[in-house]
Amino acid sequence: MEDRKRVLVMEDDTSMRALLSLTFRDAGYDVLESAGASVPDLRVGPIDLAVIDINQPKAMDPERIALVRTVFPSVPVIAISGYFPTQAHAMPMLASRFGVERALAKPFRREALLQAAAALVGRVANGSG
Template identity: 35%
Template sequence: MNAPPQEEATSAARVLVAEDDDAMRAMLVRTLRRAGYTVVEVEDGFELGDYVAMMRGHGGTLAPPDVIVSDVRMPGLNGLEALGRLRAQGVACPVLLLSAFADEETHAEALRLGARQLLDKPVDLDVLKAAVRDAVARG
């Protein structure tokens, strides 16, 4: 089976966005949809935890997304905890974390848990699109 052209692969990629700030989430979702991605959005860490629990490999029926973009600080499950659960389940999809409060310790923990990148807020949307594009391409 031949691999689809890069443009098709990008447009077919599914991105899960987890962000508790409504305006930020709307901006991220709109930006990624305009870039051609299929976007699933969750409002906070509680919904992110539910989504992770319902993914295949954990007894659920939802396919893991191609990329997860998650805020670090959210009510319920935070981005680092979600990343830890995903890796414990054997889910290897790339995770991009966003934080307005990331210190060196948070960056180190994100990388230790296997995050592809931790982007500082306010996130430059071109940087975000490039990071998602790179994560999709590398898998």
């Protein structure tokens, strides 16, 4: 594929990270995976999107987001968490609160993730019409 977009998936749960990565690969993205430990782990070249799991949003210490913004200051970010409320109307407020472009509450549908990604990187998501 000529213009493959590159996504960084930061998720400490191995199974969830694998599922997210597979979802993006199946949709035609290149994927980098990280458990989110440190900046040197992220110095792997340019990325087009970051999907970051927020383990404890109640603590309001979005360290992983800050970590990505340090290395990739202008990359769009989708924050995901099992701690977010599931109401759709809360997502824009959460995105603003965390300084990210989108927020998704786990569990979310594959289509919702790919649509959010496509909107942020300017491409059409495979399998969504």
